[in-house]
Structure formats: C-alpha cells, structure tokens
Amino acid sequence: MAPAPNPDLRNQRSHRAILDAALELAARDGYAKVTVEAIAAAAGVGKQTIYRWWPSKAAVILEALNDRTGPFSGVPDTGDIAADIAVAAQGVIEALGTGLGTIWRGLVADAQGDPRLAESLLNDFMEPRNKAWQDRLDKAVAAGELRADVPTRTMVELLFGPIYYRLLLGTDPLDPDNTTTRVDYLLNGLRPH
Amino acid sequence: MAPAPNPDLRNQRSHRAILDAALELAARDGYAKVTVEAIAAAAGVGKQTIYRWWPSKAAVILEALNDRTGPFSGVPDTGDIAADIAVAAQGVIEALGTGLGTIWRGLVADAQGDPRLAESLLNDFMEPRNKAWQDRLDKAVAAGELRADVPTRTMVELLFGPIYYRLLLGTDPLDPDNTTTRVDYLLNGLRPH
Amino acid sequence: MAPAPNPDLRNQRSHRAILDAALELAARDGYAKVTVEAIAAAAGVGKQTIYRWWPSKAAVILEALNDRTGPFSGVPDTGDIAADIAVAAQGVIEALGTGLGTIWRGLVADAQGDPRLAESLLNDFMEPRNKAWQDRLDKAVAAGELRADVPTRTMVELLFGPIYYRLLLGTDPLDPDNTTTRVDYLLNGLRPH
Amino acid sequence: MAPAPNPDLRNQRSHRAILDAALELAARDGYAKVTVEAIAAAAGVGKQTIYRWWPSKAAVILEALNDRTGPFSGVPDTGDIAADIAVAAQGVIEALGTGLGTIWRGLVADAQGDPRLAESLLNDFMEPRNKAWQDRLDKAVAAGELRADVPTRTMVELLFGPIYYRLLLGTDPLDPDNTTTRVDYLLNGLRPH
DNA sequence: AAATAAGCGAGACGGTACGTCGGGTCTTTAA
DNA sequence: TTAAAGACCCGACGTACCGTCTCGCTTATTT
Incomplete structure (x- = not known):
C-alpha cells in the first residue's frame, strides 16, 4: 500500500484552486464532461497533486460542493x-x-x-x-x-x-x-x- | 449521410446474442465495468453491429433488461x-x-x-x-x-x-x-x- | 497474452507517416528528445496505432532508419x-x-x-x-x-x-x-x- | 542564481550512502531501472541532497563506479x-x-x-x-x-x-x-x- | 554559550510522457 | 449485401520520475 501523504503539508493555494476549478468546470461543461486532466490544467496544478489527495474526480467535486454550500x-x-x-x-x-x-x-x-x-x-x-x-x-x-x-x-x-x-x-x-x-x-x- | 438501416434486416441471432451477452456481463462484472467492446466480443458480433442498432451500451442494457423482465x-x-x-x-x-x-x-x-x-x-x-x-x-x-x-x-x-x-x-x-x-x-x- | 494484430491489415498511409515523422523529429530534435506522443501527433495518428505495431519509440526509429537507408x-x-x-x-x-x-x-x-x-x-x-x-x-x-x-x-x-x-x-x-x-x-x- | 554549495560542508555519511546505494541498485535492478528517487530512498537521503552535488543519476553512478574500482x-x-x-x-x-x-x-x-x-x-x-x-x-x-x-x-x-x-x-x-x-x-x- | 547559517531528511509541487483503455468510425474479407 | 473482425483517431486514464521548492531539524562554525 502506498504511504498516505501527510495532509499538514498540503499546499493551501493548490487545494483552493483545485476545488474552485472543479466546481467551475462542472457548472460550465456539465459534471460528466469534467476530467481530472481539465481540473488540473484549470487550476494550474499537476495531475498528481489531485491524485495525491483525492481518489477520483467525483471525490474532488464532492468536496468542492461541500466547500461551496458550507x-x-x-x-x-x-x-x-x-x-x-x-x-x-x-x-x-x-x-x-x-x-x-x-x-x-x-x-x-x-x-x-x-x-x-x-x-x-x-x-x-x-x-x-x-x-x-x-x-x-x-x-x-x-x-x-x-x-x-x-x-x-x-x-x-x-x-x-x-x-x-x-x-x-x-x-x-x-x-x-x-x-x-x-x-x-x-x-x-x-x-x- | 448514411441511410438509416432497415430494422427488418436485423439479424435475429445477433440481436439475441447481444442482449443476452449484455445482461450476463452486467450481472457478472457490474454495470459500470461493461463495455461495448466486451459485449460485442461475448456475443461474437462486430462492434459496428451494436452501434448500428443502439446508440450506447446503456441503450443495449436497457433493452436487455426490458426483454428479460418482460x-x-x-x-x-x-x-x-x-x-x-x-x-x-x-x-x-x-x-x-x-x-x-x-x-x-x-x-x-x-x-x-x-x-x-x-x-x-x-x-x-x-x-x-x-x-x-x-x-x-x-x-x-x-x-x-x-x-x-x-x-x-x-x-x-x-x-x-x-x-x-x-x-x-x-x-x-x-x-x-x-x-x-x-x-x-x-x-x-x-x-x- | 495479447493477440498479435494482423500485419496485412496495417494501414499503409499511417505506416509511412509514422516512419517519416519519426525520422524527421529525430533529425530535428535529437534522438533522446523524441517521444512516441510527438511522433503520433506529427504523423496525424493515434498513439495506439504506434503501439500496435512497435514496442517502443526505438523500434519505430530503427525501422525508419532502415527504411531510409534502404x-x-x-x-x-x-x-x-x-x-x-x-x-x-x-x-x-x-x-x-x-x-x-x-x-x-x-x-x-x-x-x-x-x-x-x-x-x-x-x-x-x-x-x-x-x-x-x-x-x-x-x-x-x-x-x-x-x-x-x-x-x-x-x-x-x-x-x-x-x-x-x-x-x-x-x-x-x-x-x-x-x-x-x-x-x-x-x-x-x-x-x- | 543560487550560490554553489560548499563541498567542504558535505555530509560524509550521506555521500558514502549515496554512492553505495547507487551502485547496489544499479547492480541489482540494472542501470536503466535506477532512479534518483530510488537512490535517495535507499540511501536514506533527501533527493535534493543528490541534486546538490551531482547533475544526474549518471553522474552519481559514474562517481560510484570510479569510487568502487579505485x-x-x-x-x-x-x-x-x-x-x-x-x-x-x-x-x-x-x-x-x-x-x-x-x-x-x-x-x-x-x-x-x-x-x-x-x-x-x-x-x-x-x-x-x-x-x-x-x-x-x-x-x-x-x-x-x-x-x-x-x-x-x-x-x-x-x-x-x-x-x-x-x-x-x-x-x-x-x-x-x-x-x-x-x-x-x-x-x-x-x-x- | 549563543547566534547563525548551511546542509539535511522529507516529501509536496508543476510538469512531461508513459503505456492502456475504450469510445465511436471506417475498411477489409468472407459468406 | 451483410456483418465479423479489427484497425483507425482520439481523449482520458492513473502512474512514474523529473528537477524544484518549501518545511523544520540538526550541526558546526563564528562571534
């Protein structure tokens, strides 16, 4: 099993950018059309940074949704x-x-x-x-x-x-x-x- | 534009085999894991034959489900x-x-x-x-x-x-x-x- | 083991375009800088088409070299x-x-x-x-x-x-x-x- | 531009561990399979410590080889x-x-x-x-x-x-x-x- | 002895390319 | 004339490493 990364070291700027990009893309293009690659590109982030913290695009978007609705x-x-x-x-x-x-x-x-x-x-x-x-x-x-x-x-x-x-x-x-x-x-x- | 295929010419044997294969694969591997390619292979049918009559794997499986439940x-x-x-x-x-x-x-x-x-x-x-x-x-x-x-x-x-x-x-x-x-x-x- | 594709069905136009692109890129950018992705793009071909017929960029370039030197x-x-x-x-x-x-x-x-x-x-x-x-x-x-x-x-x-x-x-x-x-x-x- | 590091301050223990790990990995897995990341991990050393003193894995292994053959x-x-x-x-x-x-x-x-x-x-x-x-x-x-x-x-x-x-x-x-x-x-x- | 600077382990980061999968289309062969 | 077989272009996947970049934590002078 891969060693779980340490959440304390998570980069706040990237984290925010990913959530924001995910939600914006989902709203603009429709949930199904969003890809991890597109989120990464829109957030100015490496794909691996997304996969380090979330298992799938769905997990990203769920967190983004929760983050948005508060x-x-x-x-x-x-x-x-x-x-x-x-x-x-x-x-x-x-x-x-x-x-x-x-x-x-x-x-x-x-x-x-x-x-x-x-x-x-x-x-x-x-x-x-x-x-x-x-x-x-x-x-x-x-x-x-x-x-x-x-x-x-x-x-x-x-x-x-x-x-x-x-x-x-x-x-x-x-x-x-x-x-x-x-x-x-x-x-x-x-x-x- | 390609002429719409004539449903009468639809090969009955293929049609059956496709529906059966679709349902069996879905039951065995889970809906999400089924692919058009796999259905075609399991049914001994060309991929094109599936796309000629159905727009997507979902449509095939829906018909198969209806066919099964009667x-x-x-x-x-x-x-x-x-x-x-x-x-x-x-x-x-x-x-x-x-x-x-x-x-x-x-x-x-x-x-x-x-x-x-x-x-x-x-x-x-x-x-x-x-x-x-x-x-x-x-x-x-x-x-x-x-x-x-x-x-x-x-x-x-x-x-x-x-x-x-x-x-x-x-x-x-x-x-x-x-x-x-x-x-x-x-x-x-x-x-x- | 994956079934070997049938060489008779190989598309001649793609085959040529791949060899030509490979050699041109290698000559222009240097062997080490060439990537399979770039060859595919330059040849107007899907990556998979390259991997179907050759195991690596090196194999492509070797064939291209042989093809060129005759x-x-x-x-x-x-x-x-x-x-x-x-x-x-x-x-x-x-x-x-x-x-x-x-x-x-x-x-x-x-x-x-x-x-x-x-x-x-x-x-x-x-x-x-x-x-x-x-x-x-x-x-x-x-x-x-x-x-x-x-x-x-x-x-x-x-x-x-x-x-x-x-x-x-x-x-x-x-x-x-x-x-x-x-x-x-x-x-x-x-x-x- | 970053100031060149002072070789006198180089940690002897790390230096040794890197050369040893590099050679051992190369012998065990084959030269091509060795990565800087793997050397660092095997030597119990940060990646940066390698990049501070050598420009590439090849340079490390060359020094290791020279070090070994005397x-x-x-x-x-x-x-x-x-x-x-x-x-x-x-x-x-x-x-x-x-x-x-x-x-x-x-x-x-x-x-x-x-x-x-x-x-x-x-x-x-x-x-x-x-x-x-x-x-x-x-x-x-x-x-x-x-x-x-x-x-x-x-x-x-x-x-x-x-x-x-x-x-x-x-x-x-x-x-x-x-x-x-x-x-x-x-x-x-x-x-x- | 305290201050200070460097090197250090750790590992997250933005990237590039990998080799694979499957989608949906097009072509060839054989019945 | 159909349809099987399967090659094609394409887009995305999830992974591996690259070389760079922070982080605190030693160490090892240098006052």
Missing part, C-alpha cells in the same frame, strides 16, 4: 412543522434546480458504481441534512404535531425521498409552488377522512 | 389497497435487491448525463409501471379507499419514490418485511390522530 | 582490398557523422537497456553490413590478399570496431582522411617489420 | 608486450562481463544524449586507462617491440576498441580465452606473410 444549518423552525417542511422542500427544489443540482446528480450517478464514493456522499453530504431534519422532527413529535410511533428517520425519507427521486429520474418537472399540498398529503395521509 | 403486469388487486401496495413494495425491493437492481441503478446513473437515455428509461421502464399503478389507485379511489383529491400520479410517487431513492443513495438497507408499516404511515399520515 | 549494398570491390576498406571506412565515418549518426547512437544507447531492441539492431542493421563485408573479405582471402587463418568475422570487427567505438565514446573526432593509414596499420600489423 | 593502475609489464596486452584484454573482458560492465554500458548509453556526461566518462574513466596504456606502449616502442611510426594513442584504440564495441553491440559473446590470438592478428597484421 456547513448545513438550514432547517427552519417556526413552530409550524408543516410550513417548515414545505419551505425546506421548496429550498431543496430550488437549490437542486440550479447547476448545483446537476452536479449532485452527477455525484449520485458515479456513486452507483463506486461504493467508497457512495459512502462519502452519504456521510459528508446527505446525512448532515437528514440528521438536522430528524432533530427538527423530534421536536415536532414532542410538541404533539407528529405521530410518536413513526421513527423520524423514516419520516425524513418519506418527506424528501420523492423529491430527490424525481430529480434523479425526471418523471415530471419539480414545481416549488405545490410543496404545501404535497406536505399535506404526507401529514394527513392518503386515506379519506 | 411486459409489466404485476399490480396485485385483492381489493385491499394497503395490502396490495405493501406486497408490491416488497416485490420492488426484492427484484431490485438482486443483480437486476444493480443494472437498474447503472442505467439511472448513465441517464444523469444522457437525456435521451433518461427519456427511454422513463418511457420504456418506469412509466408502464407507474401507469399500471395509477389505474390500480384510481380503482381504490373509486372504491373510497383513498382520497379523491390527490392525483394518483402523485400518490405513486409518494408511495414508491422513497424506495427507489433509498436504492440509489443507499442510506439504509431496504427491508421487505416492514413495508406494511410504511404503507400505513403513508395512508394514515404522519400526524397524530 | 537495403545495404555498399561494399566496394575494386580488387584492392586495402583501398576498398579505406573507402568504406570513410563512408561509415561520413554517414554516421550526419544526423543519421546521432540517431544510430541513440539506438545503441537504448539497446543497452533493452535486449529485444539490441537484437533487432543487430539483426536488422549491423549484421547485413557485417555479412556483406565478410563476403568481400572472403574474396580477398581467396585472392591471397589477406591471411587465411583469421576468421573474416573477426577481421570485420577489428577493422570497423574501433570506428564505431570512437563514435560512441567520442574519444577523438573521426577524420575520414586518414583511413588509409589506419587500414595499413591493421593489415600490416603493429610490429616493426 | 584508481587505475593495472597495466601489466612483463617485458612481453603481446602477452601483456592479452592479459589486459582478458581483464577488461572479465571486469566488464560482471555487473560493472552493465553499469558501464548504461553510462555510455546515457552519454549519447548528454555531452557533459560523455566528457566526464571520458576524462574520469576512459582516459586514465588509455593514458596508462599509451605509456606502456611507448615503452614497447622504445624496446623495438612495436612500430615507431604508429601513434600509441591510435594503437590503444585499435587494440581495445573492438572489445568495447562488442560489449556495446553484443555482436558475439566475448571470450577471454582467445585474446592471445586476437592480439597476434593485430600485432602481425591481417596480410599473409
């Missing part, structure tokens, strides 16, 4: 859980409707054939968001707004899964306006009252 | 919509838990960067299933089992979206046993009663 | 062996004093670390010349001009070895004018008479 | 010049038939594309030997054993050139046993008596 802290809390979810869903739809969404989709695509990337994508990107929402939902449960017998982890999945799924399959265009209605369906159920 | 006709109808959904969900989970699931995930992956493939995947694979379920749900609405004010197309998405999503992101392993519970959450809603 | 047939035969050798030695010195000499030296250099190339260089380039000279010397032996108890193969080596050696080591510049004298030393020996 | 003083002098040459030729063949020969050949190879190295190789390795032999031959001339009208420098070349040449081209394996015969050819000439 630490997640966007769970709204107005006391009205339905409204909060609707607003958040709108936010997801809007955020992922831009170039960042295309990048995210590219990462998910690569993750299908790359378990290590799948794990990173989960741990570094999805889970923080899911965790934050579990906390918010726990609070709503405590406030009596939501059923106590449903694991909040499952709730997160039921609430946001369909959105992510539609982004990936593109069954229908996503409309940020009707999130309120959809949240209503989920909270009140599909059965007649 | 026309969809699997919506159960016992009169109890909750039970039917639960059974179907189990079926999806089980089917996509095998090698076919890996192939499906690979197709979704490629579709992220290939709009034509995305369209084919939707039209040839997903939509027939969705349509069949819309019909079943329409019937349940008529029977008073489900709300009439929710488009059944939306229902399908809320019911199955989270499953497909979890398959793609791999947040948690899918357990076919608790589908009943999850259907209950969706039908009765996440609010306390 | 079949060897330059042994003079005036009936006077001493004069013939002197003329030939001059020819060698002059030929290898040009760009071709630099290329030849580069090939010998690479051959030091590449036994396969060494063998090719011997068989395809040196041996035909040596053989032709052995024949000429055999004739001189028969004519009583040279000792019969010395293998002509050895004679060739004693006659031309020092020239090739000096080209490689560069001990002193080679002067085509004093070849007659040197031949005299070899034919009459270094002992006083 | 100052040349091996010209035999029994009074019989023919026998002395034959013995010396045997010595050359034997010495260069070992790993040292491979290293010498590697140096000659690199020298083809590196005039500075060529000069060093000549001055530091070949010339001392040639000079010593010129002295020996001068003595033989004075003793009437050799012609006085042939420059001894030329004699050295005629005597040893073919051996070095054969080592580099590998036309035939070198046999230390028949040196006497070959010396006879050179001393008495190739003409019939």
Whole structure:
C-alpha cells in the first residue's frame, strides 16, 4: 500500500484552486464532461497533486460542493412543522434546480458504481441534512404535531425521498409552488377522512 | 449521410446474442465495468453491429433488461389497497435487491448525463409501471379507499419514490418485511390522530 | 497474452507517416528528445496505432532508419582490398557523422537497456553490413590478399570496431582522411617489420 | 542564481550512502531501472541532497563506479608486450562481463544524449586507462617491440576498441580465452606473410 | 554559550510522457 | 449485401520520475 501523504503539508493555494476549478468546470461543461486532466490544467496544478489527495474526480467535486454550500444549518423552525417542511422542500427544489443540482446528480450517478464514493456522499453530504431534519422532527413529535410511533428517520425519507427521486429520474418537472399540498398529503395521509 | 438501416434486416441471432451477452456481463462484472467492446466480443458480433442498432451500451442494457423482465403486469388487486401496495413494495425491493437492481441503478446513473437515455428509461421502464399503478389507485379511489383529491400520479410517487431513492443513495438497507408499516404511515399520515 | 494484430491489415498511409515523422523529429530534435506522443501527433495518428505495431519509440526509429537507408549494398570491390576498406571506412565515418549518426547512437544507447531492441539492431542493421563485408573479405582471402587463418568475422570487427567505438565514446573526432593509414596499420600489423 | 554549495560542508555519511546505494541498485535492478528517487530512498537521503552535488543519476553512478574500482593502475609489464596486452584484454573482458560492465554500458548509453556526461566518462574513466596504456606502449616502442611510426594513442584504440564495441553491440559473446590470438592478428597484421 | 547559517531528511509541487483503455468510425474479407 | 473482425483517431486514464521548492531539524562554525 502506498504511504498516505501527510495532509499538514498540503499546499493551501493548490487545494483552493483545485476545488474552485472543479466546481467551475462542472457548472460550465456539465459534471460528466469534467476530467481530472481539465481540473488540473484549470487550476494550474499537476495531475498528481489531485491524485495525491483525492481518489477520483467525483471525490474532488464532492468536496468542492461541500466547500461551496458550507456547513448545513438550514432547517427552519417556526413552530409550524408543516410550513417548515414545505419551505425546506421548496429550498431543496430550488437549490437542486440550479447547476448545483446537476452536479449532485452527477455525484449520485458515479456513486452507483463506486461504493467508497457512495459512502462519502452519504456521510459528508446527505446525512448532515437528514440528521438536522430528524432533530427538527423530534421536536415536532414532542410538541404533539407528529405521530410518536413513526421513527423520524423514516419520516425524513418519506418527506424528501420523492423529491430527490424525481430529480434523479425526471418523471415530471419539480414545481416549488405545490410543496404545501404535497406536505399535506404526507401529514394527513392518503386515506379519506 | 448514411441511410438509416432497415430494422427488418436485423439479424435475429445477433440481436439475441447481444442482449443476452449484455445482461450476463452486467450481472457478472457490474454495470459500470461493461463495455461495448466486451459485449460485442461475448456475443461474437462486430462492434459496428451494436452501434448500428443502439446508440450506447446503456441503450443495449436497457433493452436487455426490458426483454428479460418482460411486459409489466404485476399490480396485485385483492381489493385491499394497503395490502396490495405493501406486497408490491416488497416485490420492488426484492427484484431490485438482486443483480437486476444493480443494472437498474447503472442505467439511472448513465441517464444523469444522457437525456435521451433518461427519456427511454422513463418511457420504456418506469412509466408502464407507474401507469399500471395509477389505474390500480384510481380503482381504490373509486372504491373510497383513498382520497379523491390527490392525483394518483402523485400518490405513486409518494408511495414508491422513497424506495427507489433509498436504492440509489443507499442510506439504509431496504427491508421487505416492514413495508406494511410504511404503507400505513403513508395512508394514515404522519400526524397524530 | 495479447493477440498479435494482423500485419496485412496495417494501414499503409499511417505506416509511412509514422516512419517519416519519426525520422524527421529525430533529425530535428535529437534522438533522446523524441517521444512516441510527438511522433503520433506529427504523423496525424493515434498513439495506439504506434503501439500496435512497435514496442517502443526505438523500434519505430530503427525501422525508419532502415527504411531510409534502404537495403545495404555498399561494399566496394575494386580488387584492392586495402583501398576498398579505406573507402568504406570513410563512408561509415561520413554517414554516421550526419544526423543519421546521432540517431544510430541513440539506438545503441537504448539497446543497452533493452535486449529485444539490441537484437533487432543487430539483426536488422549491423549484421547485413557485417555479412556483406565478410563476403568481400572472403574474396580477398581467396585472392591471397589477406591471411587465411583469421576468421573474416573477426577481421570485420577489428577493422570497423574501433570506428564505431570512437563514435560512441567520442574519444577523438573521426577524420575520414586518414583511413588509409589506419587500414595499413591493421593489415600490416603493429610490429616493426 | 543560487550560490554553489560548499563541498567542504558535505555530509560524509550521506555521500558514502549515496554512492553505495547507487551502485547496489544499479547492480541489482540494472542501470536503466535506477532512479534518483530510488537512490535517495535507499540511501536514506533527501533527493535534493543528490541534486546538490551531482547533475544526474549518471553522474552519481559514474562517481560510484570510479569510487568502487579505485584508481587505475593495472597495466601489466612483463617485458612481453603481446602477452601483456592479452592479459589486459582478458581483464577488461572479465571486469566488464560482471555487473560493472552493465553499469558501464548504461553510462555510455546515457552519454549519447548528454555531452557533459560523455566528457566526464571520458576524462574520469576512459582516459586514465588509455593514458596508462599509451605509456606502456611507448615503452614497447622504445624496446623495438612495436612500430615507431604508429601513434600509441591510435594503437590503444585499435587494440581495445573492438572489445568495447562488442560489449556495446553484443555482436558475439566475448571470450577471454582467445585474446592471445586476437592480439597476434593485430600485432602481425591481417596480410599473409 | 549563543547566534547563525548551511546542509539535511522529507516529501509536496508543476510538469512531461508513459503505456492502456475504450469510445465511436471506417475498411477489409468472407459468406 | 451483410456483418465479423479489427484497425483507425482520439481523449482520458492513473502512474512514474523529473528537477524544484518549501518545511523544520540538526550541526558546526563564528562571534
């Protein structure tokens, strides 16, 4: 096994330039068209410098995406859980409707054939968001707004899964306006009252 | 411009061999590792023969997948919509838990960067299933089992979206046993009663 | 083992362009500075096409050199062996004093670390010349001009070895004018008479 | 421009370790496979320390070779010049038939594309030997054993050139046993008596 | 003895070229 | 007239070393 390089010696300027170049290229040319070679050239960096710190272009772009979007802290809390979810869903739809969404989709695509990337994508990107929402939902449960017998982890999945799924399959265009209605369906159920 | 080839002249033996080889290779080596070259070699066919009839390896594999799974006709109808959904969900989970699931995930992956493939995947694979379920749900609405004010197309998405999503992101392993519970959450809603 | 490609299918235009480009680059930039990549680019050819037919840049350049110098047939035969050798030695010195000499030296250099190339260089380039000279010397032996108890193969080596050696080591510049004298030393020996 | 480093400050331990490692690696893996990086690693030394004192791997190995073989003083002098040459030729063949020969050949190879190295190789390795032999031959001339009208420098070349040449081209394996015969050819000439 | 300068091990850096893979196109051969 | 076989051009891969460049850490004077 190759000796792992020492992260302390990492050149800050190069590191930044790589992340910036990666994101810019992905936004400009589309995730699939980006190559490690092009990132290196755009960042004014040797290819080896990229391979020293990341195993693949996907890993670079994932870090770049995380670096750009910053630490997640966007769970709204107005006391009205339905409204909060609707607003958040709108936010997801809007955020992922831009170039960042295309990048995210590219990462998910690569993750299908790359378990290590799948794990990173989960741990570094999805889970923080899911965790934050579990906390918010726990609070709503405590406030009596939501059923106590449903694991909040499952709730997160039921609430946001369909959105992510539609982004990936593109069954229908996503409309940020009707999130309120959809949240209503989920909270009140599909059965007649 | 080259004249479009006449599909009638398509060599049946080659066609079969290609589809079979594609699926076998995908199952054995994983979707991402399959190449057009390998399919051609395994099928005892020239590369050109593949490119004459399909635009990409993904298109071949999609047709092979459709060919293998056959026309969809699997919506159960016992009169109890909750039970039917639960059974179907189990079926999806089980089917996509095998090698076919890996192939499906690979197709979704490629579709992220290939709009034509995305369209084919939707039209040839997903939509027939969705349509069949819309019909079943329409019937349940008529029977008073489900709300009439929710488009059944939306229902399908809320019911199955989270499953497909979890398959793609791999947040948690899918357990076919608790589908009943999850259907209950969706039908009765996440609010306390 | 990789299946050997079929030489009959070799593209003549590419083949020519590769040999021409190789020799031109070697003459212009010096043997050591030539790269397979540059040859491919200059020939308007894919790198793979070079690697399909030759194992290394050295092999390409050796063939190009042979192709350029053509079949060897330059042994003079005036009936006077001493004069013939002197003329030939001059020819060698002059030929290898040009760009071709630099290329030849580069090939010998690479051959030091590449036994396969060494063998090719011997068989395809040196041996035909040596053989032709052995024949000429055999004739001189028969004519009583040279000792019969010395293998002509050895004679060739004693006659031309020092020239090739000096080209490689560069001990002193080679002067085509004093070849007659040197031949005299070899034919009459270094002992006083 | 960087000030030239002061050789007095050179770390003796490192210097030794570099020369030893260089020679060992060259003997073990073959001259061509040795890299500066590998020498540095094997010597437990920073790459820069090598580049501070030598311009290339070839220069290191040349010094290592000289260091190992020590100052040349091996010209035999029994009074019989023919026998002395034959013995010396045997010595050359034997010495260069070992790993040292491979290293010498590697140096000659690199020298083809590196005039500075060529000069060093000549001055530091070949010339001392040639000079010593010129002295020996001068003595033989004075003793009437050799012609006085042939420059001894030329004699050295005629005597040893073919051996070095054969080592580099590998036309035939070198046999230390028949040196006497070959010396006879050179001393008495190739003409019939 | 402290200050100071150099050499030093370590190893990251920008580069160049390597030899390989596979994409999608084009050509040849044989049925 | 098809299609197998496979060569072709091309772009990117991930690797190996090059020679240069910082980093702290010895050492070895030089005050």
